[in-house]
Structures are given as structure tokens and as C-alpha cells.
Amino acid sequence: MKILTGNDLKTGEVIWWDGTGWSRHVDDAVDVGERGDVILAREDAERRVNSGYSIEASKEDGPDGTRIRPAHIKDRVRALGPTVRPDLTLKPADPEAGNWVI
Amino acid sequence: MYLYDSYDQAMVDARVEEFRDQAQRRLEGRITEEQFRPLRLMNGLYLQLHAYMLRVAIPYGTLNSRQMHMLADIADKYDRGYGHFTTRQNIQYNWIKLEETADLLADLASVEMHAIQTSGNCIRNISSDHFAGAAADELIDPRPYAELLRQWSSFHPEFSFLPRKFKIAVIASDTDRAAMKLHDIGIQIVKNDAGELGATFYVGGGMGRTPMIAPMIRDFVPLDQLVTYSEACLRVYNRYGRRDNKYKARIKILVHELGKEEYTRQVEEEFQHLLDQGVEPPLAELERLRPYFADPEFTDGPKNVDRSDPEFALWVARNTNRHKHDSYVSAVISLKPLAGIPGDASSEQMHLMADLAKEYSFDELRVMHTQNIVLPHVKIADLHALWTKLEAAGLGAPNVDTIEDIIACPGLDYCSLANARSIPLAQRLSQRFAEKGRTEELGELKLKISGCINACGHHHAGHIGILGVDKKGTENYQLLLGGSEAQDTSMGKITGRGFDEDGVIDAVEKVTDIYLDKREDGERFLDTYRRIGMDPFKEALYD
Numbered sequence: 285m286k287i288l289t290g291n292d293l294k295t296g297e298v299i300w301w302d303g304t305g306w307s308r309h310v311d312d313a314v315d316v317g318e319r320g321d322v323i324l325a326r327e328d329a330e331r332r333v334n335s336g337y338s339i340e341a342s343k344e345d346g347p348d349g350t351r352i353r354p355a356h357i358k359d360r361v362r363a364l365g366p367t368v369r370p371d372l373t374l375k376p377a378d379p380e381a382g383n384w385v386i
Numbered sequence: 387m388y389l390y391d392s393y394d395q396a397m398v399d400a401r402v403e404e405f406r407d408q409a410q411r412r413l414e415g416r417i418t419e420e421q422f423r424p425l426r427l428m429n430g431l432y433l434q435l436h437a438y439m440l441r442v443a444i445p446y447g448t449l450n451s452r453q454m455h456m457l458a459d460i461a462d463k464y465d466r467g468y469g470h471f472t473t474r475q476n477i478q479y480n481w482i483k484l485e486e487t488a489d490l491l492a493d494l495a496s497v498e499m500h501a502i503q504t505s506g507n508c509i510r511n512i513s514s515d516h517f518a519g520a521a522a523d524e525l526i527d528p529r530p531y532a533e534l535l536r537q538w539s540s541f542h543p544e545f546s547f548l549p550r551k552f553k554i555a556v557i558a559s560d561t562d563r564a565a566m567k568l569h570d571i572g573i574q575i576v577k578n579d580a581g582e583l584g585a586t587f588y589v590g591g592g593m594g595r596t597p598m599i600a601p602m603i604r605d606f607v608p609l610d611q612l613v614t615y616s617e618a619c620l621r622v623y624n625r626y627g628r629r630d631n632k633y634k635a636r637i638k639i640l641v642h643e644l645g646k647e648e649y650t651r652q653v654e655e656e657f658q659h660l661l662d663q664g665v666e667p668p669l670a671e672l673e674r675l676r677p678y679f680a681d682p683e684f685t686d687g688p689k690n691v692d693r694s695d696p697e698f699a700l701w702v703a704r705n706t707n708r709h710k711h712d713s714y715v716s717a718v719i720s721l722k723p724l725a726g727i728p729g730d731a732s733s734e735q736m737h738l739m740a741d742l743a744k745e746y747s748f749d750e751l752r753v754m755h756t757q758n759i760v761l762p763h764v765k766i767a768d769l770h771a772l773w774t775k776l777e778a779a780g781l782g783a784p785n786v787d788t789i790e791d792i793i794a795c796p797g798l799d800y801c802s803l804a805n806a807r808s809i810p811l812a813q814r815l816s817q818r819f820a821e822k823g824r825t826e827e828l829g830e831l832k833l834k835i836s837g838c839i840n841a842c843g844h845h846h847a848g849h850i851g852i853l854g855v856d857k858k859g860t861e862n863y864q865l866l867l868g869g870s871e872a873q874d875t876s877m878g879k880i881t882g883r884g885f886d887e888d889g890v891i892d893a894v895e896k897v898t899d900i901y902l903d904k905r906e907d908g909e910r911f912l913d914t915y916r917r918i919g920m921d922p923f924k925e926a927l928y929d
Contacts, residue, residue: 291433291437293412293413293484294413294483294484294485295437295483295484295485296433296436296437296438296481296482296483296484297436297437298435298436298437328419331413331415334419334433335419335433355859356859357798357859357860357861358435358798358802358804361435361798361799361807362435362436365436366436366480366799366800366809367799367807367810368727368799368807368809368810368813369727369799372466372481386861
């Protein structure tokens with residue numbers, strides 16, 4: 285699947301396209317197929333995303349439901365936060381969160 | 387240390403308001419990101435993996451307690467309670483909001499600091515010896531010359547759009563503590579046979595994807611021609627440096643392609659031309675700067691410390707440097723706690739270091755390119771009290787220049803350019819060697835880790851270097867041996883095929899085993915490597 289990501293213009297936060305808007309959580313990302321460029325052009329023009337781009341990702345079913353896994357490690361680090369500061373990630377209470385990146 | 391005059395303050399204040407307007411126009415959609423990007427980079431604001439990152443300039447790594455307190459306050463007010471001290475003697479914040487950046491810059495300006503020229507193809511922060519003005523072995527304090535060059539290079543209209551970024555280091559001792567020959571221009575203040583002070587120029591060094599050691603192009607430039615000669619070096623580069631390929635745009639490529647002799651010939655020609663142009667500031671300007679760097683009022687006191695406490699004795703042995711006044715030392719505060727993040731300091735730690743500088747070091751601190759902090763002038767009589775307070779705050783690691791004192795770039799945990807993570811390797815390596823009690827046995831061993839070929843972690847110059855690469859979407863690490871960024875500058879050589887994360891940690895242990903097995907009396911790791919060569923290490927790693 286192809287998903288869209290970028291940064292919030294004002295705050296710089298990593299954000300993911302959820303079909304209607306932008307979420308901080310990669311698991312909210314939706315498959316945009318071939319519509320990525322159109323969506324990004326529109327969202328960039330409206331300043332709802334900064335430096336947006338499209339990436340490959342896959343769906344993974346697990347005990348907590350379906351999760352989205354970006355294909356490249358760089359985007360998995362972006363999705364979680366710095367692996368060396370779990371307290372600053374989106375899953376600070378999950379000791380296994382860092383392993384998901386690798 | 388240098389204090390702003392009304393011109394400096396007015397320039398920095400004006401720049402804050404200019405950026406405030408630029409950021410507002412971006413937020414309102416009146417300029418695009420493509421238009422805004424070079425403007426924010428000129429003010430040190432990058433867009434990194436998780437957020438905007440701001441790099442703050444600390445000229446030649448010198449700051450006072452008021453400034454360090456402000457850096458701590460900024461960490462709390464605009465970031466997440468910490469900052470990262472860098473290999474360019476600067477500090478970076480990782481979680482900055484664009485909408486708050488102008489206010490942050492205004493706070494910085496209130497303590498005579500800024501983020502100007504910490505990015506972009508311009509002359510970056512001038513670096514220097516972190517023991518400048520304190521070291522027993524220096525000829526003269528190099529910082530007035532670094533400050534002169536800082537003022538010359540700030541907002542220099544001719545050098546604001548160079549082919550690539552440009553880094554200058556100034557030192558004044560034969561011991562190189564600033565990686566001087568790995569800079570675009572490295573300057574050593576020297577004395578000639580007639581007893582006159584001058585500058586030796588090394589031009590065209592650097593790390594990155596094409597590491598080169600700068601050749602010396604002139605052994606003595608009179609100090610009243612320092613700026614003019616620098617200008618000549620820059621002019622030739624600005625004219626002929628390659629702008630068609632960013633990977634070949636640094637001055638080291640130009641010097642290499644032209645050859646040292648031809649580059650030098652052109653610089654000398656330009657220099658002769660410039661001598662008639664009145665480029666050089668009057669010597670009175672240098673004399674105006676000098677008093678800012680005058681010695682504090684040192685007083686005599688005990689020359690030795692009681693070393694009966696072995697932990698204190700180890701810290702003194704590892705973390706202090708001989709001072710030009712025999713009742714003082716320079717004390718290094720290690721930002722490499724066991725399994726910690728190299729160079730990171732919390733706001734509480736920054737406040738404490740500021741307070742300790744005020745109490746014990748004439749209100750002065752230095753940032754080292756090795757990502758530690760120096761209190762340059764500590765009375766020997768105060769050392770135990772200082773150490774006790776550092777220990778209590780977790781800042782007393784006795785590991786300077788050991789295998790635990792690892793330089794590591796932010797790597798893939800923070801940096802959008804990185805291919806692999808650096809910090810977790812540093813954490814695991816320091817832990818492994820500390821737990822095995824090998825640190826002391828290994829002695830001086832400089833280990834440096836970069837998460838990509840840009841070499842912000844100086845991996846080429848590590849006695850042991852590690853380079854993170856992307857191998858089909860997974861992290862892989864190359865091992866290098868034999869580098870040095872000291873006066874015996876050398877570039878490390880790659881051992882062979884790379885390793886995964888676990889593998890490279892084992893590999894580092896194997897090469898240290900070979901060193902311990904083969905070393906002769908008094909040899910550091912680097913000395914043994916230079917004597918026996920790569921083969922014994924390769925055999926241990928790959929056979």
C-alpha cells in the first residue's frame with residue numbers, strides 16, 4: 285500500500301494522511317493508491333502539510349488490531365519517535381515499541 | 387569573553403525581527419516552502435525526522451553561565467527539556483515549533499546569542515581549542531583571532547553563497563584539540579625565528595564522503611594580514627569551487643583537483659592583489675578584542691590534590707587538563723554517562739553546569755567538539771568540591787578520551803540524512819566495556835560513530851571508527867581503524883565487509899583484544915595499529 289506522510293507546518297510534528305485529514309498516528313494512515321500526488325498538492329497548497337511525500341507500507345494484523353508498517357526504517361523511526369528516548373515516543377509505556385522499528 | 391557592542395546587538399535583534407516576518411509570511415501562505423527553506427536555514431532551522439531542529443551558534447565553544455542558563459530555559463520553554471551538544475561546539479534542539487522560533491531567537495538574542503550561519507553555504511561557526519586561554523601548552527590565546535574571523539565572516543556579502551559550507555578552526559598550540567587539519571581552513575598561531583607571531587594556514591581538509599587532510603599552504607602569515615589571507619583563500623574557492631555537483635563542491639575537492647601548488651599560487655596572487663585593497667581591519671580592532679579574553683584574576687593556592695579517594699583520583703587523572711597557572715586545572719564534565727546519549731544534557735544539568743561555572747570557573751564554560759563541557763579555570767583547591775557536586779548530579783563520569791567517551795552523531799534516531807542509528811551503538815559499546823572493566827586497561831582510545839557518510843560523528847578520525855550504511859533497507863555498519871584528528875592526523879581505513887548492530891559491537895571488542903595482546907609498553911591503540919598494520923585485526927575479524 286501507499287501512504288502519505290509529512291510534517292505539520294506550524295509544529296513540525298510527523299503526520300500521516302488518514303483519508304480526511306492528518307493524524308499523528310501511523311496506524312490511522314490509509315492506502316492512497318495513485319492519488320498521492322493530487323492529495324499532497326492540495327494539502328500543501330492549504331498549508332495542512334509541509335514537505336509531504338508518499339511511501340510504501342504494509343498492513344500487519346496483531347493482537348491490538350491492524351497496524352501499518354512503513355517499508356523503510358527511516359519512516360518507522362518517524363512513526364514512533366527516537367528509539368533512544370522511549371519517553372518521547374508515541375508509545376512511552378510500551379517496552380517493545382523500539383523493536384517494531386528494527 | 388567577547389561581549390556584544392551596540393552594533394552586534396542591533397544586527398542580531400534586527401535579524402530576529404526579519405525572521406519573525408519571514409516565518410509569519412510562510413505560516414500565512416504568502417511564501418512557499420521552497421522560498422522559505424533557504425531563509426530558515428540561514429537562521430539554523432532545519433526540518434528533521436521528527437520536527438524542526440534549531441542549531442545555535444556558540445562561537446569557538448565559549449559561553450558564560452547566563453548564556454548556559456538561557457540554553458536550559460530554552461530547552462524547557464520551547465523543547466522537551468534537553469539539548470544536544472554537537473561536534474561543532476554548538477547546541478541543537480530537536481523539537482522546535484516554527485510558530486515559536488522567532489520568540490526563541492529573541493530570547494537567545496537577549497543573552498548575545500543567535501543561530502545565524504549555523505547552516506547554509508556560508509562560513510559556519512569558527513571553532514577552536516576548548517582549552518584556549520587556559521592550556522599550559524598554548525602559545526597564546528587563539529580566541530581573539532577566532533573572534534576577529536567571526537566578525538569578518540558574519541554577514542560577509544561575498545561569502546554568503548559559497549559553493550558549499552565552509553568551516554574554519556583556529557588553534558595556538560602544537561597539540562591539536564580542534565581537529566584543525568580536518569577543516570576547510572585550519573589556522574595555527576605560531577611564532578617564527580624572530581619571535582614574531584603569525585599564522586600557519588592549512589587549507590582543504592574535511593571528512594564527509596571524501597575525507598582529506600588539509601595540506602599546509604603557507605607556514606607564516608603575519609597576524610596583521612590574517613583576514614586578508616583568509617579572504618584570498620575564500621576568493622579563489624568562491625571563484626572556482628564546483629557548483630555543478632554538491633558532492634564535489636567543498637574546497638578540499640578544488641585544492642585536490644588543482645593541486646596544492648596551483649591552488650597556493652592562485653591564493654598568493656589574490657593575496658597580493660588584496661593587500662592593496664585595504665581589506666584587513668586595522669590592528670586596533672584586534673587590540674580592541676584582546677581585553678575581552680584577558681586572564682581572570684588567578685590567585686595562588688595548593689598545587690596538588692589529595693588522591694586518597696580512588697574514584698576522585700581517577701576523575702582527576704582522566705578529566706582534568708594542565709593549566710597555565712599551576713594552582714588551576716581545566717576540568718572536563720563528561721556528557722557520556724554509562725549507556726547515556728553522547729552530548730545530550732537536560733535543562734537541570736545545564737543549569738547546574740552554569741552554576742558550577744559561576745562558582746568555580748570565573749563564570750566561563752566551553753563546549754568541546756567531543757561533546758563534553760569544560761570548566762576552563764578551576765582552582766585545584768576546589769576540585770574535590772566540584773567533583774562531589776558533579777557526581778551527585780550524574781555528571782562525574784571519569785572517562786575522557788577513553789572508549790566510553792564516544793563521539794556519536796544524532797544518527798537515524800533524529801537526522802533525516804542518516805542511514806543508520808548511531809546512539810544505540812554508543813550506548814551498548816560504553817556499557818559493554820564498562821561492565822567488563824576494560825575501560826582503564828584500554829587507556830586512550832577514541833571511538834567515533836557516524837550514521838551516514840556525511841561524517842558528523844567524525845568516524846574517519848576515530849582510532850576506531852564506525853560508519854552506518856543502508857544495506858537493502860537495514861542498518862549495517864562498517865568498521866574503520868587508525869584514524870586521528872589530533873596533531874598526528876590520519877584517516878581510518880575500512881576493515882572489510884560490514885556488520886549488523888550486534889556484529890559490530892563484537893567486532894570492536896575483537897580489535898581491542900588484538901590490541902591488548904600485541905601492544906608494547908606505553909602504546910595506545912592507535913600506536914599499536916600503526917606499528918602492526920591492519921592485517922592482524924582483519925584476521926581476527928574475518929577468518
